[in-house]
Amino acid sequence: MTDRILDCLMAINLDVTIWTARRKLTPADFGGAELPPEELASLGSKRVCNPEELKVFGMLKARAVSLLDRHGVRFLGGWGIPADKAEGLVEELRKIQSEFAAAKTDFLSRYDQAVQEWISRHTGWEQLIADSTVSADYVRSRLGFTWQVYRIMPPGTNTPIDEGLKEEMRGLGNTLFDEVAKSASEAWHKSFAGKLEVTHKALSPLRTIQQKLAGLTFIEPRVAPIADLIQTAFASLPRRGMIRGGRLLMLQGLVALLRDPQALIEHGQKIIEGCTPAAILDGLLAGGCAQVSSCPNTVPQDVGQDMPVDIAEILDADDGPVFPEDLPDARPQPVLPNCGLW
Template identity: 65%
Template sequence: MMNTDTTVLDNLIALNLDVKIWTARKKLTPADFGGAELPPEELASLGSKKICDPKELRIFGTLKARAVNLLDRTGVRFLGGWGIPEDKADEIVTELTSIRADFLNAKAQFLSRYDEAVKDWIVQHPGWENLIGSSSVSADYVRSRLDFRWQFFKLVPPTDNVVGHGLQNEMSELGGTLFDEVAKAASDTWKRCFEGKDKITHKALSPLRSIHSKLAGLTFVEPRVVPVVDLLDTAFNRVPKRGYIVGSALVMLQGVVSLLRDPATLVTHGQKMLDGQDSTEILAGLVADTIQPVPEEAPSKADFVPEQSTQHQIDSHGLW
């Protein structure tokens, strides 16, 4: 999965997400315990005290998670941030700008009642007024600790191979990182939408379409990404347009998700398609060649009739 072709950078733009969230915590000090004897610092360290209800700050973590989810859906982790398809940069900026607006609005609302929030926290913890009150900070300090920014970078590789070695290493891992991220998303999709199901709705296809969109935007990262995108296109086209998805169509999708969950197998099948194997052949291998015999005491709920030969059948890994 090595790809050190720096022309990938022609289509990739690096993004750093810089979100600061105040934790409402301060380090405990010996003075907080009224001079009580404490163990030496090399033996044990003091924890922290909360000077405001952490629930008041939950919205900021939620908004940061929204931004991270957006970037994970579109880009691939790269250089401590994300590698984003350059043609998606404007779209990303529009969505990040919307999230930032929500963040700044929440910040203004929190700061407008910050003093009241601290007082409420003190009331909720009678007997500890001094501990909380002596540690409170100003609203201006809190304002400086809440921020939402991002930076884009266009990378130009050094002409000296020795100097550029580190960047080449990062480039060589992009394809593997991308397939690993797809595997993680597919595993989550399996648990939420496919595990133990004998029928699903079209809503269950939404996370698969997100995976497809991510891969389609990053086809320049790794040659074997393109056939995986084609495989998903073929799978979507073979699903009925309306109603529940059951029978062989469901088994096919279960097989596709199983394939996506295994990066090594996914790369292998991507290479097979690059070598000429048709995506319909791959999909045919995900459905049993014949109806499996079922013991009389355990009748089957549905018969799965394959649409094609299973010459290239893959292991179900016990998923169906």
Template identity: 55%
Template sequence: MKVYTDMTALDNIVALNLDVHIWSARKKLTPTDFGSADLPPEQLASLGSKRICDPKDLRVFGTLKSRAVSMLDRIGVRFLGGWAIPIDRVDEVKDGLDAIKTEFVKAKDEFIVRYDEIIHEWITNNPGWESLISGSVVSVDYVRHRLDFNWQMFAVAQTAQFQGSGLVEEVASLGDTLFDEIAKTAKEAWQKSYAGKTEVSRKALSPIRTIHSKLAGLVFVEPRVAPIVELVETALARVKGRGPILGIQLLLVQGLLSLLQSPDVLVEHGQKIIEGQSAGSMLDGLVGTSTDACPDFIESESNGEDEEMPPIEAQGQQLDSLGLW
């Protein structure tokens, strides 16, 4: 089923470019680094690189960049080499990036202050290779200018003169990109928390809530996003409560994740809801039960614990594929 995003989606997004630079602390090896050693000719083999400081001292910068990317992936969708961010979540994104940049700048300042000490430790910890390292050491100013954390936000206008620039194609593919990203998140959640499990903790619902939040913020991207939001909301409502998720409730969540892992099936089911099928009946089909067979957990007045659902085998239910597998 074809997914196409209209150019009017640009009215609801801000494009964001993440601009993070991390010093590699590497220098290219040269024949002179090996003195009189007999090396193969360049057409046969090329030399690699040498580290001039301990990689662990730079690890924090990669970690902070990964945090920024993860946050942007949770909220936005990839677009123009960066992300399309919903306008109503711009402040949230800006606050998140500001906080990460503050940590980045602090880590950079600490690294710069200790730079000479870090280099000395690396040389000391690699006896016999002192000249190889020291001969490639760069100045602290050089390093300072190669550690940076910034971003740019900008609006993209629906201007006719850009029709042939590839912008139309970029916007048109936003829906496909969004459903592909949802499928990737669902697959990762399945492998990490659900595969082979007969029960899971409430924490296992976190990626599903993340999927719901992302879709809810990007409903303008494609008409079938809104019904999928409704489907996920309905599923989460059916597994509310405390205690482990098992039995019919686990079967319901597993069925939902199976659906979310396939962009084509996701679009198909979104279309079915648009055409009149209810999200509730679709979820009933995932577990092959009526709505009454999948009650919410009820807090016991005596001890506040959840009532446990009977094991799947005792229910005698089977998961209806609905064309998912």
């Protein structure tokens, strides 16, 4: 199992260093004032350059981390990525690296001026800053953007030497589902919680999750079924326009499912055992865990029974999308039973 995963997996380590523009405060900075002993309290730091000047480097690092998070899974202090995507990901990293290098050159070209402007901005503290400044060459050595891609080769000895790597590999599936749950929770709060309608833009994080799972199906047998489940949900949606009514309820149920790593494992196993993705989605729309557990092959007859009758009629109608003005004003809105999912 470990060898099969490692045949499809490559590891990547992102090594980005950013100068913080901070120097440690010293007792001399306080002009001989009495300070508590170091065992009781430690001094903080002072900024010797405007932190706004360095924001671009943090943004570029965040872009690189986001890129690897979208396609890989955290592994050995870096990321495990599909071997067949390594070349494309490295090409994207090269683009970010080029932007980082250009920003570095630009910043260093005006570094001395930036420091002087920072000193002038803080009247009365000029000497404190001036005494702690560093050279442009020092800053240059503290700004870097590199990465390393490598394959993992197990010792192949079946001794305790192997155990650390084997344990890491056994946990990859759980790590992946935990990452999916985190992304789904962010999508829930940003785009789905309490909404009566959403645009297709709300599907973007779900597409990212689906593509990530589809690229990492070799990690765990239940990954592919969850990727298929999301793709089946996409196929049931209209190509354009607002997403409302039963379709939105189905999506909300799907996102709630994606937020629970254990539920993902259980539903992935159900699909492996013969339950269809469409049946899972029908169960989510019905709002009952019993229907999902029994894996219906058709839409359950009791869909909407726990909802106000006119809302159930709206969801069952075949005459087009549901609009907010069609919903009864004085009645509670349908809520999917959480079934422990949210």
